[in-house]
Amino acid sequence: MGLDEAATKPHEQMAAHLAAKMEAVNTLIRARMASRHAPRIPQVTAHLVEAGGKRLRPMLTLATADLCGYDGDFDVHLAATVEFIHTATLLHDDVVDESGQRRGRPTANLLWDNKSSVLVGDYLFARAFQLMVETGSIRVLDILANASATIAEGEVLQLTAAQDLATTEEIYLQVVRGKTAALFSAATQVGGVIAGAPETQVKALFDYGDALGIAFQIVDDLLDYQGDARATGKNVGDDFRERKLTLPVIRAVAVANASEREFWSRTIERGVQREGDLEHALGLLKDHGTLDQTRAEALDWVARAKAALGHLPNHPVRRMLSDLADYVVARVN
Amino acid sequence: MGLDEAATKPHEQMAAHLAAKMEAVNTLIRARMASRHAPRIPQVTAHLVEAGGKRLRPMLTLATADLCGYDGDFDVHLAATVEFIHTATLLHDDVVDESGQRRGRPTANLLWDNKSSVLVGDYLFARAFQLMVETGSIRVLDILANASATIAEGEVLQLTAAQDLATTEEIYLQVVRGKTAALFSAATQVGGVIAGAPETQVKALFDYGDALGIAFQIVDDLLDYQGDARATGKNVGDDFRERKLTLPVIRAVAVANASEREFWSRTIERGVQREGDLEHALGLLKDHGTLDQTRAEALDWVARAKAALGHLPNHPVRRMLSDLADYVVARVN
Numbered sequence: 064m065g066l067d068e069a070a071t072k073p074h075e076q077m078a079a080h081l082a083a084k085m086e087a088v089n090t091l092i093r094a095r096m097a098s099r100h101a102p103r104i105p106q107v108t109a110h111l112v113e114a115g116g117k118r119l120r121p122m123l124t125l126a127t128a129d130l131c132g133y134d135g136d137f138d139v140h141l142a143a144t145v146e147f148i149h150t151a152t153l154l155h156d157d158v159v160d161e162s163g164q165r166r167g168r169p170t171a172n173l174l175w176d177n178k179s180s181v182l183v184g185d186y187l188f189a190r191a192f193q194l195m196v197e198t199g200s201i202r203v204l205d206i207l208a209n210a211s212a213t214i215a216e217g218e219v220l221q222l223t224a225a226q227d228l229a230t231t232e233e234i235y236l237q238v239v240r241g242k243t244a245a246l247f248s249a250a251t252q253v254g255g256v257i258a259g260a261p262e263t264q265v266k267a268l269f270d271y272g273d274a275l276g277i278a279f280q281i282v283d284d285l286l287d288y289q290g291d292a293r294a295t296g297k298n299v300g301d302d303f304r305e306r307k308l309t310l311p312v313i314r315a316v317a318v319a320n321a322s323e324r325e326f327w328s329r330t331i332e333r334g335v336q337r338e339g340d341l342e343h344a345l346g347l348l349k350d351h352g353t354l355d356q357t358r359a360e361a362l363d364w365v366a367r368a369k370a371a372l373g374h375l376p377n378h379p380v381r382r383m384l385s386d387l388a389d390y391v392v393a394r395v396n
Numbered sequence: 397m398g399l400d401e402a403a404t405k406p407h408e409q410m411a412a413h414l415a416a417k418m419e420a421v422n423t424l425i426r427a428r429m430a431s432r433h434a435p436r437i438p439q440v441t442a443h444l445v446e447a448g449g450k451r452l453r454p455m456l457t458l459a460t461a462d463l464c465g466y467d468g469d470f471d472v473h474l475a476a477t478v479e480f481i482h483t484a485t486l487l488h489d490d491v492v493d494e495s496g497q498r499r500g501r502p503t504a505n506l507l508w509d510n511k512s513s514v515l516v517g518d519y520l521f522a523r524a525f526q527l528m529v530e531t532g533s534i535r536v537l538d539i540l541a542n543a544s545a546t547i548a549e550g551e552v553l554q555l556t557a558a559q560d561l562a563t564t565e566e567i568y569l570q571v572v573r574g575k576t577a578a579l580f581s582a583a584t585q586v587g588g589v590i591a592g593a594p595e596t597q598v599k600a601l602f603d604y605g606d607a608l609g610i611a612f613q614i615v616d617d618l619l620d621y622q623g624d625a626r627a628t629g630k631n632v633g634d635d636f637r638e639r640k641l642t643l644p645v646i647r648a649v650a651v652a653n654a655s656e657r658e659f660w661s662r663t664i665e666r667g668v669q670r671e672g673d674l675e676h677a678l679g680l681l682k683d684h685g686t687l688d689q690t691r692a693e694a695l696d697w698v699a700r701a702k703a704a705l706g707h708l709p710n711h712p713v714r715r716m717l718s719d720l721a722d723y724v725v726a727r728v729n
Contacts, residue, residue: 100570101552155514158491181488181514182551185521189544192525196537201529204537208529211522218515219434237433 073386074117077126080383084125084139085118091143095190107183108150120250121146127254127268130380137198137257144207145250147191152214152246154184203253210249217241221307228316228324228332230308236277243283244276251275267374271384274368279391281361284309286394288345289354300341306331310360312344314353323347361392406719407450413716414458417472421454424476428523440516441483453583454479460587460601463713470531470590477540478583480524485547485579487517536586543582550574554640561649561657561665563641569610576616577609584608600707604717607701612724614694617642619727621678622687633674639664643693645677647686656680694725 071079078085098104121142128138158180188211195204221238224230251272255265287302288311302309308316308331316327326343329335348354368388372381404412411418431437454475461471491513521544528537554571557563584605588598620635621644635642641649641664649660659676662668681687701721705714 098549098552100567101549101556103552103556104549152518155518158510158514177491177510178555179552181491182548182555185485185488186545186548186552188518188521189541189548192537192541193545196534196541199534201532201534204525204529208522208525212519212526215515215519215522216431216434216437219431219436219512219519222511222515223434223436234433 073383073390074119074122077122077380077383077387078118080380081122081125081129084129084142085122087136087139088118088121088125088142088146091139091194092146095143095147095194096187098186103179104183104186107154107179108187118146120149120246123247123250123272124254126380126384127251128258129254130375130378130384131255131258131260131264131268132376133254133258135257137200138254140194140198141203141253141257142250144191144194145246145253147187147194148207148211148214149246151184151187151191152218152242154180154187156218198257200257202256206249206252206256210245213241213245215241217245224308226306226332226334227308228327230313232310232313235308235310235313239277239280240273243280244273247276247279248272263374264376267371270371271368271375271388274364274371275388275391278361278364278368278388281310281357281364282392282394285311285354285357285361288348300344303330303341303344304336306334310357311348311353314356315347315351318351319347358392365389365392406716406723407452407455410455410459410713410716410720411451413712414455414462417458417462417475418451418455420469420472421451421458421475421479424472424527425479428476428480428527429520431519436512437516437519440487440512441520451479453482453579456580456583456605457587459713459717460584461591462587463708463711463717464588464591464593464597464601465709466587466591468590470533471587473527473531474536474586474590475583477524477527478579478586480520480527481540481544481547482579484517484520484524485551485575487513487520489551531590533590535589539582539585539589543578546574546578548574550578557641559639559665559667560641561660563646565643565646568641568643568646572610572613573606576613577606580609580612581605596707597709600704603704604701604708604721607697607704608721608724611694611697611701611721614643614690614697615725615727618644618687618690618694621681636663636674636677637669639667643690644681644686647689648680648684651684652680691725698722698725 096105096108124142124145125138128141158177191207195207217238218241220234220241224234224238248269249272251268252265255268260268284302287299287309290299303312312327312331316324319327326340326347330340330344365388369385372385375381429438429441457475457478458471461474491510524540528540550571551574553567553574557567557571581602582605584601585598588601593601617635620632620642623632636645645660645664649657652660659673659680663673663677698721702718705718708714
């Protein structure tokens, strides 16, 4: 997949294919983010929900339901559920990260306050919960309850693993599953479940979403060191400043000599950061080739995602899901 | 009901009657607050869960299931669910209130940090969600999803209604339903639902829990102005300092003369508070008799709670629920 901006991107193709359903999802989201009593809720929610995100997660639910031949309306409920859970976690993340920018705009906790971000996040989570209850499917509720627990556990793990140079790739993978892959795999799985797909297909949908989510997050962590703030809307070096151990640094720490180790220990473990440290860190990542290694790791997960698609029906959406997996890594030049 | 400390209190009678079930709830809570990957989770949770709270909400679920003749095990799941939701909201409340003390001990956000309080709260909410899914009852999930939404909406409403002298008793009641009564009424209702009680009983259980919760919160708001910090574990005047409009102040504002109104406007709306303001506020509440009025309002809700019990089976637990309603107001001397 090239980076020709004129070509239609896979998520845009998918959005076009699912246009009517996506419109229904947007209508449902707007209806359910309303609050009779507390206008602050739709204000804060709209700031995020209408910030021009790609709506990737709800699209995955609609796409997988379509792929498995679903012809009811609950895919729309589940897609809105997934978007609400995602938005709720973003609101809470921004409080946790003390972040000032998201998708190129000021975060809700800056525009309003931490309190609003915490409570509106809780409200959206409750609204998501109501939407899934409406489907009447205990299996769907089970999947999303488990995903919610994995997400929160991953976030806490990240909090405690941060600043600890002993963080292994295994712990990193658990964090990544929590912060990203768990909702991707729940989104793809519930699409199949609501369609009544056979277990082998539901399993394949889980594997696809899991691998896609992991690839997506690894690329995100890579972009934190080599992205373009204008394109990604992220501040380059945020993870370094927040002393988060992501794959490029974990790999660099593993092969560090004594003076390099002291550098990582000072900047990440002890949090003593000075002018020029980010540039020095970037130099170490390049010298040890860990940015390239990280990109290779992301490509490996993309391959696993595409392999899982082999167990699913031949359908136009299957090709789009495959292209989407390629596109996730194409974000990194 | 007298305040003789030697007499067994109603919640203690109830705890004795439900001792075996409560032990099962405690075991389940300990098992489910564990986290394989993130030890921070049980640390933060234990700080709250084992702080010697009365476990009133889970007891209400066990008691109402018992009252309606339930003989299965899911009442234990639902009681643990209710306690987890309660603990999650306490963790998030402390972030929101920037509170330093809860149940006479430092709050989790002081001992750890706001991040841990937000994320561990999210984790407990997800664990609660898993527990209720295990009961397999969509009706129970529906009740608790709606309660969760009402709780979060009430908290946001409180945030925006705070500092606004135009807050009416009606808005106050909505906030109270959100912050307290919604979980009480869900706790009592699901006990009946899991027992397969007829709709008239489920409705009566809702009404009892709703009225009990409202009485409980009104008394709590009263104690904030006339409580004993050693007995309640609360800092007297917290609501005043946080510029929250609770019933005693709403009533005092309604009858304020020009200079009193200017006092409330300065201290609550504009947040300019000086030495001696709390004492002056207390004087105004006493002069206008709004503390007594507030106590009368709580007693009125207690009467409604007891009236609802008339629709429920004659059973030892019914008497305990009635005594509990009386006891809620007996906390105020």
